[in-house]
Amino acid sequence: MTRATDEVEYEQMLLSRHAFLNHRGGRSKDGQLERSAYVLLSRIRVQGPMSIGELSEAFGLDASTLNRQTAAAMRAGLVDRIPDPAGGMARKFRLTAEGKRLLEEERRVIVASLDDVMADWPEEDVATFAQYLRRFNSGIERIGGRPWPRP
Numbered sequence: 001m002t003r004a005t006d007e008v009e010y011e012q013m014l015l016s017r018h019a020f021l022n023h024r025g026g027r028s029k030d031g032q033l034e035r036s037a038y039v040l041l042s043r044i045r046v047q048g049p050m051s052i053g054e055l056s057e058a059f060g061l062d063a064s065t066l067n068r069q070t071a072a073a074m075r076a077g078l079v080d081r082i083p084d085p086a087g088g089m090a091r092k093f094r095l096t097a098e099g100k101r102l103l104e105e106e107r108r109v110i111v112a113s114l115d116d117v118m119a120d121w122p123e124e125d126v127a128t129f130a131q132y133l134r135r136f137n138s139g140i141e142r143i144g145g146r147p148w149p150r151p
Contacts, residue, residue: 041103049092
């Protein structure tokens with residue numbers, strides 16, 4: 001007998017394959033943000049300036065991986081390094097005006113795509129789906145010990 005979690009696993013796998021939700025790299029040739037840059041910029045947007053150590057802890061990645069990602073984002077003009085606003089030793093990364101602009105543009109494209117996907121859904125169903133998705137993500141974050149701040 002198939003359990004409901006078997007169906008969730010399969011549907012989650014299908015969801016992960018859809019290209020409009022999974023852009024690849026810093027900035028692609030068509031101007032889209034790569035997935036890693038999109039996630040990095042989204043985290044900094046919600047939390048504010050972050051150091052390599054804070055990013056490493058937030059993503060559960062080693063510092064060398066974050067150094068490569070932030071270096072690519074800096075080369076693309078998406079983030080810059082600033083002194084810690086709280087006076088700490090570590091320098092922090094913040095979004096540049098271009099980084100904010102591209103992130104917001106990318107978000108608009110993704111939201112428009114989601115609007116198309118759910119065009120025939122009643123607004124109540126969209127809101128319920130958002131609540132379940134937040135609950136699902138929060139459960140993953142709880143197990144992983146890495147809560148993600150929400151706007």
